[in-house]
Structure formats: C-alpha cells, structure tokens
Amino acid sequence: MLSRQLARRVHLAAPRRWSHNPAAALKNLNSVTEEDLAHFAKILPESSILSTLAPSATPTSELEIYNNDWMNKYHGKSTTVLKPRTTQEVSEIVKWCNQRRIGIVPQGGNTGLVGGGVPVRDELILSLANMHKVRSFDDVSGILVADAGCILQSLSDYLAPHNHIVPLDLGAKGSCQIGGNVSTNAGGLRLLRYGSLHGSVLGLEVVLPDGTILDQLTSLRKDNTGYDLKQLFIGAEGTLGIVTGVSILSAPAPQASNNVMLALPKFENVLPLYKETKRQLSEILSAFEFMDRTVYDLGVKHGQGRALNPSEVEGAACFVLVETSGGKREHDEEKLNSLLESLMEADEPLINTGVLASSPAQFSALWAIREGLTEAVSKEGKAYKYDISVPLHKFKEVVDKTREHLREKGVLHDDAVKHVVGYGHVGDGNLHLNVVATAYTPEIEAALEPFVYELVASYKGSISAEHGIGVMKTHALQYSKSSTSIEWMKKIKGLFDPNGIMNPGKVLP
Numbered sequence: 001m002l003s004r005q006l007a008r009r010v011h012l013a014a015p016r017r018w019s020h021n022p023a024a025a026l027k028n029l030n031s032v033t034e035e036d037l038a039h040f041a042k043i044l045p046e047s048s049i050l051s052t053l054a055p056s057a058t059p060t061s062e063l064e065i066y067n068n069d070w071m072n073k074y075h076g077k078s079t080t081v082l083k084p085r086t087t088q089e090v091s092e093i094v095k096w097c098n099q100r101r102i103g104i105v106p107q108g109g110n111t112g113l114v115g116g117g118v119p120v121r122d123e124l125i126l127s128l129a130n131m132h133k134v135r136s137f138d139d140v141s142g143i144l145v146a147d148a149g150c151i152l153q154s155l156s157d158y159l160a161p162h163n164h165i166v167p168l169d170l171g172a173k174g175s176c177q178i179g180g181n182v183s184t185n186a187g188g189l190r191l192l193r194y195g196s197l198h199g200s201v202l203g204l205e206v207v208l209p210d211g212t213i214l215d216q217l218t219s220l221r222k223d224n225t226g227y228d229l230k231q232l233f234i235g236a237e238g239t240l241g242i243v244t245g246v247s248i249l250s251a252p253a254p255q256a257s258n259n260v261m262l263a264l265p266k267f268e269n270v271l272p273l274y275k276e277t278k279r280q281l282s283e284i285l286s287a288f289e290f291m292d293r294t295v296y297d298l299g300v301k302h303g304q305g306r307a308l309n310p311s312e313v314e315g316a317a318c319f320v321l322v323e324t325s326g327g328k329r330e331h332d333e334e335k336l337n338s339l340l341e342s343l344m345e346a347d348e349p350l351i352n353t354g355v356l357a358s359s360p361a362q363f364s365a366l367w368a369i370r371e372g373l374t375e376a377v378s379k380e381g382k383a384y385k386y387d388i389s390v391p392l393h394k395f396k397e398v399v400d401k402t403r404e405h406l407r408e409k410g411v412l413h414d415d416a417v418k419h420v421v422g423y424g425h426v427g428d429g430n431l432h433l434n435v436v437a438t439a440y441t442p443e444i445e446a447a448l449e450p451f452v453y454e455l456v457a458s459y460k461g462s463i464s465a466e467h468g469i470g471v472m473k474t475h476a477l478q479y480s481k482s483s484t485s486i487e488w489m490k491k492i493k494g495l496f497d498p499n500g501i502m503n504p505g506k507v508l509p
Contacts, residue, residue, distance in 0.1 A: 148179025
C-alpha cells in the first residue's frame with residue numbers, strides 16, 4: 001500500500017468564500033412549451049423529438065439518460081430533447097430558442113465528469129447524436145473533417161484502413177463524441193505525444209447563440225489572418241455556441257506499438273523513472289501513466305484485469321504504464337528492452353518488476369487496466385472526482401494530505417469515505433484525485449471543498465486539467481483564474497450570448 005507516512009498538513013491562507021447558484025443563470029429564461037414543440041416539429045421529423053409535453057407525451061423514463069449524467073450525480077428536469085441531423089437544423093432551433101429565451105444544453109455522449117452536459121433545471125437538451133457523418137478525409141495531409149456527433153471510437157475505426165489515428169484517446173472513446181471532446185478540450189492518454197486539441201484542431205463549424213452559422217471549417221495547416229476565433233470554442237463547454245463540425249489533423253498510425261507495466265517500491269521513484277524513460281526512449285515515448293497501489297487494487301477487484309501476479313505486486317507502492325509508438329518494431333523493441341535492462345540492473349533499481357506486452361491482446365489488456373480505473377472506482381462507491389494539475393513531485397502529497405484532512409474531519413471510515421486514490425498522466429502533470437465514498441453527502445463535500453481547491457492553489461496548479469468546469473467547479477474558478485481573467489471571460493460570454501441561453505449555469509460563476 002502507499003506509504004502512510006504523511007507530510008505535515010499544509011498551512012493555507014484563510015478560505016476564500018464563494019456563493020454560486022447555477023439556477024440563478026436561468027432566472028430570465030423560459031421553459032419549453034407546447035407552442036415551442038409545434039415549431040420544432042416544423043424543423044425536425046417526429047423521430048428526432050423526445051418530449052413529455054403534448055402531443056409527443058414521451059415517457060419521462062426515456063429522457064433519464066439525457067437528464068442524468070453517467071455517474072448519477074447531476075440531475076436535470078428537461079421536458080424536451082431535440083436530435084437534429086444537420087447544421088441548418090441546429091441553426092433554426094437555436095434561432096427560435098434565442099428569440100423565445102429558452103436555455104439550451106448541447107449534449108454529446110454525456111460522458112462528462114463535471115455536470116456540463118446535463119440541464120441545471122429544465123433547459124432544452126440539444127443532442128448531436130444524429131450528426132455522425134465523416135465529411136471528408138485527405139490521406140496525404142491527414143486532415144479529417146467530421147460532424148460533431150461522431151463517436152471517437154468510430155472515427156478511429158474509420159481512420160484505421162488509412163493508416164492514421166485520431167490524436168486523442170480517452171477511456172470513454174466508445175461513447176464520447178468529437179464535438180464534446182473539442183468543447184471540453186479533452187486531454188486523455190495521447191496528449192504527451194500529440195499535444196492538446198488547441199493544436200490539432202484546424203477548424204470548427206459553430207452555430208452561434210443567435211442561430212448564425214460560423215463556418216471556420218478550414219483544412220489549412222497555416223492561416224495567419226487575424227484572430228483565431230476557433231480557439232474560443234475549444235474548452236468553452238457549449239457556453240458560446242454549439243460545435244457542429246470539426247476539422248482535425250490526424251496522425252500517421254504507428255507501425256509498432258508496445259507497452260510495459262512497471263511496479264515501483266515508492267512514489268519517489270516515479271520522477272527519476274520518467275526522466276530516464278524520456279532520455280532512453282525519446283521520440284517513441286507516447287504515454288507515461290501513473291497509478292497508486294490502492295486504485296490498482298480496485299481495478300483488479302472490479303474486473304479490469306491483472307497486469308502482475310500477486311507475488312510480483314507485493315511490496316509495490318505504485319505502478320507506471322509506459323507506451324511506445326514508432327515506425328519500426330525492431331528499433332523500438334531494442335530501445336525498450338535496453339531501458340528495462342538498465343532499470344533492472346541498476347545498483348539502486350527504480351522498479352521492483354514489470355511485465356512487457358508480448359502480443360496485441362496483452363497490449364490491450366495492459367491498457368484496459370488503466371482505462372478501466374474510472375469504471376472500477378465507480379463500482380466501488382460514489383466518487384468525488386478532482387481533475388487537477390499540480391507539479392509532478394506533489395502527486396502523492398496531494399493524495400496524502402487529502403486523506404489526512406478527511407481523517408481529521410472524521411469522515412474517513414467505511415460508512416463515509418472508503419478510499420482516497422490518485423492516478424493520472426505524468427507526462428502532462430495531470431492528477432486524478434478520487435475520493436470514494438458510500439454516498440454523496442453534504443458532510444463529505446464540505447470536508448473536501450474548498451480544501452482541495454485551496455491545496456491546488458497553494459501549488460499554483462489548476463482546478464481542472466482536462467474535465468472542464470461544468471456546473472461542479474463554477475464556484476471554484478477563482479482558485480485558478482484571476483478576477484481580471486474572469487471579468488473578461490464574462491465579457492466574451494456577454495458578447496456572444498447576450499440572452500444567456502447557451503448552457504446556462506456552466507463555467508462562469
């Protein structure tokens with residue numbers, strides 16, 4: 001198990017208080033009426049409208065998958081879900097909603113973790129699920145143009161015969177949509193190798209809050225003609241407009257990929273291991289993922305696989321998954337084997353042991369452990385998830401201090417908080433701090449917040465590394481953004497969406 005020796009508790013400044021009622025953003029907005037539904041019926045076929053209002057009278061139960069997030073933590077009360085098939089249909093819907101002051105929640109695969117994709121109250125849900133066409137692909141430049149509703153895994157499958165890959169990989173790839181990925185600026189498992197979506201997205205098609213279609217769906221690698229407006233929508237979480245089309249630079253598919261799961265005797269070895277791995281693997285290093293012992297054990301417990309035998313796991317404090325991707329198998333395997341030999345033969349080994357994938361099936365199995373951690377944590381209990389950026393050497397300290405704080409608050413026991421775990425992307429300083437409880441309770445939330453945000457701020461970190469702000473973190477934005485930054489974000493929101501209809505109650509306090 002991870003070392004129980006805890007660093008002394010951090011001394012933080014007096015807590016900054018906040019007050020944020022997401023529903024307040026809806027005070028000037030209207031609910032969908034039967035009159036609105038009649039208008040939508042002129043735009044969409046009956047099969048694209050789900051509503052509990054007459055004349056549709058869809059059972060409320062059929063709207064639950066849209067009104068509730070997958071963690072069952074955030075719950076909306078929308079009466080109506082619209083599923084347009086084209087950008088023009090989206091435009092007509094949004095134009096009407098703007099005139100009628102009806103709030104809109106753009107929804108992709110609803111795989112978010114901060115409540116950004118479900119209503120705060122009864123806003124209209126606009127699902128992009130029916131917009132799932134690949135518009136074009138150039139196998140010379142690698143530029144892919146697709147509808148926003150394309151599922152990430154489907155795009156990967158489309159590109160595979162063309163020997164290209166999407167420069168983004170997530171555990172939710174079988175459900176999440178590329179438009180939602182862009183709107184939340186999703187990071188994922190390939191960021192170390194391919195960078196963020198701010199670099200790989202070349203152009204966007206966006207329906208603005210007044211219904212205007214902003215067509216910036218360029219397939220140019222270079223375009224230095226004034227303001228790069230698309231960047232405003234990457235990570236805006238649907239608060240400035242609805243992304244309906246994406247132009248993205250795909251990457252050549254690696255001709256050889258391999259991975260290895262390593263067991264480490266202590267967390268302090270993670271950073272030296274990362275440095276040595278970067279030095280020896282250089283250009284073929286594509287992922288470096290960290291898991292503490294507790295979360296690894298939860299993965300094994302809940303059927304995500306087992307990388308190492310119980311005897312090999314003994315004495316391990318944490319684990320690292322290393323992936324390589326290159327152009328020549330023999331070259332890559334030589335570099336990886338050389339790294340492993342040097343690690344095992346060192347006078348003071350950084351690792352206890354490890355397992356190297358010997359087949360495509362084992363390669364997938366090792367990744368399944370890492371990608372399945374979110375599911376494993378959810379099976380164990382109700383998870384409070386904090387997606388944060390902090391200095392790499394502080395990963396374990398954040399987990400330990402949070403655990404000790406919860407112990408001092410009297411909520412660290414089997415009937416409240418069962419586990420405090422950490423895992424994440426070492427390559428980009430992103431720690432997933434998960435607090436696993438028997439139930440979501442005000443007592444536990446009060447113990448966690450603002451403590452976690454203040455702790456992150458003390459390291460000059462970010463309260464949201466890749467999941468976004470959604471409704472969960474609006475009140476805590478001040479811990480990562482200055483008052484000047486927040487003021488200008490509000491001005492941008494007011495300029496694009498003066499009526500406040502786009503995903504109200506999200507991102508901004």
